[in-house]
Amino acid sequence: MRSQQKKSILCPGCRGLISRSEQKCPHCGISKPGSWFKSNKLSTSFSNPEQLLQMILYANVGMFVLSILLNPGRSNFNFNPFSFLSPSNQSLFMLGSTGTVAISQMDRWWTLVSANYLHGGLMHIVFNMIALRQLGPLVAREFGAHRMFAIYTLGGVLGFFISYLAGIRFTIGASASICSLIGALLFYGKSRGGAYGQEIYRQIGGWAIGIFIFGFIVPGINNWGHGGGMAAGAVFAFLLGYKERRRETPVHRLLGLACGLVTVLVLAWACLSAFLFVLLR
Numbered sequence: 001m002r003s004q005q006k007k008s009i010l011c012p013g014c015r016g017l018i019s020r021s022e023q024k025c026p027h028c029g030i031s032k033p034g035s036w037f038k039s040n041k042l043s044t045s046f047s048n049p050e051q052l053l054q055m056i057l058y059a060n061v062g063m064f065v066l067s068i069l070l071n072p073g074r075s076n077f078n079f080n081p082f083s084f085l086s087p088s089n090q091s092l093f094m095l096g097s098t099g100t101v102a103i104s105q106m107d108r109w110w111t112l113v114s115a116n117y118l119h120g121g122l123m124h125i126v127f128n129m130i131a132l133r134q135l136g137p138l139v140a141r142e143f144g145a146h147r148m149f150a151i152y153t154l155g156g157v158l159g160f161f162i163s164y165l166a167g168i169r170f171t172i173g174a175s176a177s178i179c180s181l182i183g184a185l186l187f188y189g190k191s192r193g194g195a196y197g198q199e200i201y202r203q204i205g206g207w208a209i210g211i212f213i214f215g216f217i218v219p220g221i222n223n224w225g226h227g228g229g230m231a232a233g234a235v236f237a238f239l240l241g242y243k244e245r246r247r248e249t250p251v252h253r254l255l256g257l258a259c260g261l262v263t264v265l266v267l268a269w270a271c272l273s274a275f276l277f278v279l280l281r
Helices: 002-006 041-045 049-070 089-095 100-104 111-117 122-143 145-165 175-192 194-217 223-240 250-280
Strands: 008-010 017-019
Touching: 049 089, 049 111, 049 122, 049 145, 049 250, 089 250, 100 111, 100 145, 111 145, 111 250, 122 145, 122 175, 122 194, 145 175, 145 223, 145 250, 175 194, 175 223, 194 223
Parallel strands: none
Antiparallel strands: 008 017
């Protein structure tokens, strides 16, 4: 009985119960569903959008906690809600903050990825993760998990790259990636049309207007990153398509997995290099 269970797996494409030896899933048609490449933890998380969103959230929270622990003496522990539990700039820089200092002076291009998982305070990460939990499921439902994560990752990278070109010296936060989800939903609502599409466009348009108003009222907000991420999200949504217009293809799945692998490697490198810096200084 136990050996027979080991021969059965959940298809990484549709979550149907199949034999590990199947060359093609009889339910969704994905080839070699039992291969390690398609059945490892990273790949299977894409078949469950809720699990994928949890992994993104855990990565953000983990990096936030680590940024405080790396340099606790210089972290802000006062009771101001906007600066409570604020990591030091040194910790954030070690873990991969981006901007002209990191890229132009130190050639740390990988920070375009890592900066999306760093935050400057408790309120910063709480607001961003609430937005992720509200927007992520909708994007995953209309685009699929692979395209959602590709838009989230590439939109954040391009948003920070635009802010780098604009001369922003130091920047962090998931908001560029979250704005890319907003851009994707704006494109979706406008492209789909109808009562549902118009409602999506109206509601998400309110998010976009609110973010820009907030960015111009509150000092220190990276409006270039927000605007760049939003524009990038709309462009990637147009290029990748959404479920009603274009079915998910192997290219979409490969792109999502590649973004996941790059993110894991970059965050691992950021943590390793930060620990080495602390040990050797």
